[in-house]
Amino acid sequence: MEEPKLKFKPITEGLGFHPFSDGLPYAPQSPQAKKTMGTGAVAAGPAKIVLPQQKFVKEAKPAPAAVVQPPAFQKSFIEARLNMPSMLYPLKRVMAFVLDTVFHLSLAVIALYGLTTWLNLTLNGTEPKEFFVVAALLFAITNSVLTLMEELLFGSSMGGKIMGLELQGGAGKILLRGLLFPLNILTLGLGLLMMFFDDERRALHDRISGLRPIEK
Numbered sequence: 001m002e003e004p005k006l007k008f009k010p011i012t013e014g015l016g017f018h019p020f021s022d023g024l025p026y027a028p029q030s031p032q033a034k035k036t037m038g039t040g041a042v043a044a045g046p047a048k049i050v051l052p053q054q055k056f057v058k059e060a061k062p063a064p065a066a067v068v069q070p071p072a073f074q075k076s077f078i079e080a081r082l083n084m085p086s087m088l089y090p091l092k093r094v095m096a097f098v099l100d101t102v103f104h105l106s107l108a109v110i111a112l113y114g115l116t117t118w119l120n121l122t123l124n125g126t127e128p129k130e131f132f133v134v135a136a137l138l139f140a141i142t143n144s145v146l147t148l149m150e151e152l153l154f155g156s157s158m159g160g161k162i163m164g165l166e167l168q169g170g171a172g173k174i175l176l177r178g179l180l181f182p183l184n185i186l187t188l189g190l191g192l193l194m195m196f197f198d199d200e201r202r203a204l205h206d207r208i209s210g211l212r213p214i215e216k
Helices: 031-036 072-082 089-118 129-154 158-162 171-180 182-186 190-197 204-209
Strands: none
Touching: 089 129, 089 158, 089 190, 129 158, 129 171, 171 182, 171 204, 182 190, 182 204, 190 204
16 A cells, blocks of 8 residues: 655645736746736836936026226217327318308399399499499308308208318307308407317317307
8 A cells, every 4th residue: 555645735825816927037927927927027118217206407597797987077078189180181161151142142243133134233343342342241241141041951061061170069159150250250250260270170160159069
């Protein structure tokens, strides 16, 4: 009679799980392991690599550089030097005056011719000297008035526009400068000669009014 073989019964039998149900890297997964999704290495899936988050730091903008302003007296000195007229400035003013005179004289001759024709008068050169003196005086006044009107309306006379000269100032200063222009005649032209010796090329009426034409 054979002796019965000893059989060992696992202590986990009947408890509802297998000792390798969680799976091993070298063991196949069982259907039960897929259902239970154990905590083993295979069931846990591939490892996730977590990268450290980068912190973006906003670059600080550099502070604007401070603008160094020169003192008031130095600033005025620099501006005065920058606005100094060129060597041709006196010649430009003389040419502007000549152009204005020729233009206004042409207008005066046309007006005089129309007036004498309308009055049936004839000028043959035999008129008395007083006539020519009065005519010259009236023309000088007319020339100054027309020049002043052009400067008030357009900032410069016709001759000044051609020579690139312009008055930059208020109407009050322009009017005062125009009214002071006869001083140059009363001083026998010395007021105009000051322009050639003055540092800023100012005539007498320019110096008194504080306004002179500038080059554009």
